[in-house]
Amino acid sequence: MIEEASEEKPEPLSEVKEATDRRIEKQPISVQNLKAELEQAASPKIVKNDVPQQQVIAPDQSEPVQDITIETPSIKPSANKVINHEVQTNETLFSITMRYYLNSSYQAKVAEFNGITNPATDLQVGMKLNLPDPLILAFHEVKQGETLFSITMNYYQSGSFQEQLAIYNGIKDPASDIKIGMTLQIPNLLIVKVDKNETYRVLINKGKIHLRFIATMRR
Incomplete structure (x- = not known):
């Protein structure tokens, strides 16, 4: 006072x-x-009475008070396996999902994973898309010197999946069916079903691996 x-x-x-x-x-x-x-x-x-006076500090009006907005970080959907795809000319979200998922119903999943709100304007040629858990992992063009075994090792890190790769691509005789320049679809192993009545037997002859198709019919 x-x-x-x-x-x-x-x-x-x-x-x-x-x-x-x-x-x-x-x-x-x-x-x-x-x-x-x-x-x-x-x-x-x-x-004057020698009484210390309380100093009143007026608020600083030189800087305006700014509103602080705290944004909640968006949680990106998880995936077991993600592959990259570069958008090509004339490609759409529909065509890309049909190619990698064999079904256009995956458009919403791919759009959400990549933060796409309007595919008509957000999808640009040359942009890199992340595709979560696709059914087709890759499209491989066969090069000189490659075999079914080497291609299987490249994508699955195991030669034991040659049978699945051959069945999915309709290969019965790798020695004659696999040709330079042809494109193989590398499927997610979850979608490949091996018929018990149609199997492949691996024959090893002097370091070369061959697959022979054996048809077994029920009696």
């Missing part, structure tokens, strides 16, 4: 006059100085 300054009462003029007369007797004084002393004695004196 700030206390108000108290007002000291002025000395009576008679007392001031007596004091002035005594000073004049002891030491001469000019008229101007005498007039100043009389005016000072007649004016009230303000005595």
Whole structure:
């Protein structure tokens, strides 16, 4: 609390006059100085109490207050396997999902995984799409020196899936059916069903691997 300054009462003029007369007797004084002393004695004196005052700090209005918006990070859908696809000319989300998922119903899944809200405008030639858990993992063009075994090892890291790769691509005799330049579809093994009545037997002859188709018919 700030206390108000108290007002000291002025000395009576008679007392001031007596004091002035005594000073004049002891030491001469000019008229101007005498007039100043009389005016000072007649004016009230303000005595300030020695009380610390609380400093009030006004808020700084130089910088406007900004609203802070906290965004909740979006959670990207998970996938066991993700492959990349570069969008080509004339490709659409429909054609891409048909190629990798064999069904256009996966368009919403692919769009959500890639943050696409409007496929007509968001899908651009050359952009890289991430495809979660596709049914077709890749499209492989056979090169010189490649075999069914080497291609299987490249994509599945195991030669034991030659049978599934051959069945899915309609290969009965790898020695004659696999040709340079042909395109093989590399399927997700979950969609390949091996018929028990149609199997492939691996024959190893001098380091070369061949698959021979054996048809077994039920009696």
